[in-house]
Amino acid sequence: MDLQPACPCGTETTYDACCGRLHRGADRAETAEELMRSRYAAYAVGDAAYVFATWHPRTRPDDLDGRTWDHALRWTGLEVVDTVAGGPGDDEGVVEFVARYDSPAGPGELHERSRFLRRAGRWVYLDGDVS
Numbered sequence: 001m002d003l004q005p006a007c008p009c010g011t012e013t014t015y016d017a018c019c020g021r022l023h024r025g026a027d028r029a030e031t032a033e034e035l036m037r038s039r040y041a042a043y044a045v046g047d048a049a050y051v052f053a054t055w056h057p058r059t060r061p062d063d064l065d066g067r068t069w070d071h072a073l074r075w076t077g078l079e080v081v082d083t084v085a086g087g088p089g090d091d092e093g094v095v096e097f098v099a100r101y102d103s104p105a106g107p108g109e110l111h112e113r114s115r116f117l118r119r120a121g122r123w124v125y126l127d128g129d130v131s
Contacts, residue, residue: 008044009037010078015045022051028123032086032093032116035123037078040099044075056117056124073101082113091118 007018014020019041021027022034029035034063035054042050053062077100086093096113114128 007041008075008078009041011037015041023047028121030088032090032123033080033083033095035096035116035125036095036114037080039125040075040097041080043069043073054124054128056119058129070103072101076100076102076107084118086123092116093123
């Protein structure tokens with residue numbers, strides 16, 4: 001019987017074996033999708049430092065204020081819609097996803113097509129188009 005919590009990113013593994021290892025710095029994301037999933041999981045578990053550290057310095061905010069980190073949201077599910085490149089041998093990638101949440105105003109979703117770059121051997125979030 002496994003009592004470890006499932007990873008919020010939606011994979012069929014535990015948080016510790018999936019995104020938790022990335023959050024604590026034991027490993028790096030090998031693909032743009034893995035980084036996107038780990039960033040979603042960081043929002044879900046409240047790890048603002050990981051979100052900030054995996055954001056490209058050219059596009060990230062000075063800090064994660066109320067515009068980029070809404071503490072009233074509870075992230076409830078992730079669906080990856082599409083990926084373009086972003087594999088272990090690529091330097092750029094795109095991941096389209098739908099992230100579902102509950103808020104004081106009711107349930108909602110964020111649909112984004114995100115761009116990722118490999119910078120100094122590490123994947124980072126560059127920006128995204130929200131629809």
